[in-house]
Amino acid sequence: MDDQTRKATRYWTLAQPVVSAFVGSLVRDFAARDDVLQETAVAVIESFDRYDESRPFVGWALGIAQNQVRLYLRRRQRDRLVFDDDVVLLLAEAFEATAPEEQRSLAFLRDCLQRLPERSRELCELRYFRDLKPSSIANALGMAPNSVAKALQRIRDQLRECVSSKAATEGVTG
Amino acid sequence: MTSDIQELISRYLDADLTEFEQEELQRLLRSSSQYVDDFARAAQLHDRLHGEMTVNAMAEDVVSRSEFARPVQRKVFKSFAWIAGTVTAALFILGMGWFGADFSTRVTAGELDRLIAAQASSLDRIYRIAVEESVQGKNDPTPSDERIRPPKPPINGATLYVRHGNQFVLVRTANDGRSFVTGSDGRTSWAVRPDGPVRVSHDLSRFNRDLPGHENDVPLFQMEQGLEQLRHAYDVRVLPAETDDGDTAAEQAERFIVAVKKKGHRGPQRVEITYAEKSGLIREMRFVKMPYGPERLTIRMTLTDERELAADFFSHASHHSTDRAVEEE
Numbered sequence: 001m002d003d004q005t006r007k008a009t010r011y012w013t014l015a016q017p018v019v020s021a022f023v024g025s026l027v028r029d030f031a032a033r034d035d036v037l038q039e040t041a042v043a044v045i046e047s048f049d050r051y052d053e054s055r056p057f058v059g060w061a062l063g064i065a066q067n068q069v070r071l072y073l074r075r076r077q078r079d080r081l082v083f084d085d086d087v088v089l090l091l092a093e094a095f096e097a098t099a100p101e102e103q104r105s106l107a108f109l110r111d112c113l114q115r116l117p118e119r120s121r122e123l124c125e126l127r128y129f130r131d132l133k134p135s136s137i138a139n140a141l142g143m144a145p146n147s148v149a150k151a152l153q154r155i156r157d158q159l160r161e162c163v164s165s166k167a168a169t170e171g172v173t174g
Numbered sequence: 175m176t177s178d179i180q181e182l183i184s185r186y187l188d189a190d191l192t193e194f195e196q197e198e199l200q201r202l203l204r205s206s207s208q209y210v211d212d213f214a215r216a217a218q219l220h221d222r223l224h225g226e227m228t229v230n231a232m233a234e235d236v237v238s239r240s241e242f243a244r245p246v247q248r249k250v251f252k253s254f255a256w257i258a259g260t261v262t263a264a265l266f267i268l269g270m271g272w273f274g275a276d277f278s279t280r281v282t283a284g285e286l287d288r289l290i291a292a293q294a295s296s297l298d299r300i301y302r303i304a305v306e307e308s309v310q311g312k313n314d315p316t317p318s319d320e321r322i323r324p325p326k327p328p329i330n331g332a333t334l335y336v337r338h339g340n341q342f343v344l345v346r347t348a349n350d351g352r353s354f355v356t357g358s359d360g361r362t363s364w365a366v367r368p369d370g371p372v373r374v375s376h377d378l379s380r381f382n383r384d385l386p387g388h389e390n391d392v393p394l395f396q397m398e399q400g401l402e403q404l405r406h407a408y409d410v411r412v413l414p415a416e417t418d419d420g421d422t423a424a425e426q427a428e429r430f431i432v433a434v435k436k437k438g439h440r441g442p443q444r445v446e447i448t449y450a451e452k453s454g455l456i457r458e459m460r461f462v463k464m465p466y467g468p469e470r471l472t473i474r475m476t477l478t479d480e481r482e483l484a485a486d487f488f489s490h491a492s493h494h495s496t497d498r499a500v501e502e503e
Binding site: 018028082084106134149 | 180437
């Protein structure tokens with residue numbers, strides 16, 4: 001591995017969590033996200049010689065990710081981006097701006113997950129490990145889909161509060 | 175319809191919005207940079223949750239799996255020790271992830287090296303393949319050329335013969351009862367179909383293309399290559415050797431590797447390997463949600479025998495009559 005590839009790999013490793021979240025927010029399917037992320041990683045490494053090091057790497061990688069999402073959706077034909085281009089750009093900027101603080105806070109997520117009630121953890125497992133949507137979870141648990149959607153929102157709110165509180169206590173924000 | 179931005183974001187991430195609500199979300203995002211930041215933060219939490227839950231489920235799976243594999247005739251009091259050992263092992267896995275896994279990486283790399291080396295010194299091995307689950311992918315990524323190929327012979331119930339040097343013979347039985355044999359002697363790959371000429375190629379992956387794993391650089395049937403791929407594309411954890419109570423011979427002691435696919439790589443979501451601690455003999459491999467055309471297969475390969483097969487067993491000539499035409503590609 002030459003120095004340039006090693007440097008690209010190091011930058012990519014640091015940027016990957018936020019690029020992953022950005023791609024996931026556009027394609028909204030974890031398997032599809034993995035596919036696009038792989039294509040993005042390849043494109044980032046291949047075009048690294050065009051990266052201007054005076055600019056933030058995350059922003060550059062997010063630009064490449066946007067293109068890869070479009071290419072992916074074009075190949076799939078039956079899906080399209082939910083958001084218009086101007087909103088996608090706004091989102092990319094927001095991911096870049098919020099990532100440093102957010103990723104530090106999320107380091108506490110594992111601890112916060114362990115504090116969830118059993119029922120909430122079960123919902124998380126169905127949603128995030130089994131990759132089920134609220135309607136499928138509702139079928140599995142005999143709940144109304146709307147109740148599942150609200151419960152998931154409530155769990156994420158609790159987790160958000162937990163990680164923020166822990167980050168503040170540990171002095172890692174800001 | 176709701177215009178609560180937090181609820182819209184939450185339900186958007188769960189792909190649970192109507193088209194009209196999506197338009198409303200877009201309108202709100204355009205109206206406030208605070209909403210856009212909220213969206214970005216929510217999406218990062220959502221994405222990280224997926225990773226965390228996968229790791230959690232992996233550790234819990236290790237615990238339940240070990241419990242299942244335990245012989246039933248154990249004395250009751252011994253199960254206390256086992257539960258303690260298993261929980262310790264699970265905590266070890268979680269702990270490795272929690273503390274950045276420097277130590278774990280070294281241990282895992284060494285263990286994978288040992289396992290790869292062990293494949294070279296093992297006798298020939300015979301595995302039985304079972305498809306535990308076949309799920310149609312939500313998003314059908316099947317390339318168009320994949321759709322027009324003839325049906326693949328079933329992998330369920332197939333027998334796999336393995337020799338070091340990435341040599342293998344895979345015997346599948348077609349629906350009409352006839353055998354479909356593919357293999358490699360490490361120099362050529364070949365296919366002996368029920369009809370037509372025997373085909374031989376110097377491209378070692380030439381006849382892997384209708385087998386699970388070929389699309390993802392995780393070839394089921396070339397174990398050394400597959401183990402190498404784990405090193406690069408998977409987050410690998412080694413469960414420490416079980417501490418037994420003395421009535422199991424050292425030769426019987428097993429280790430268990432769980433490998434979870436890293437983001438940005440293709441392949442089965444999870445690979446589990448059970449192997450003999452002392453010899454490195456792989457007794458079982460399990461591939462969870464392995465992409466296979468439009469399907470996601472969970473496949474288990476169980477060792478049924480270990481012995482020395484004939485020297486030429488992995489060459490095509492051992493698997494067809496001498497009057498069959500052979501076409502070299």
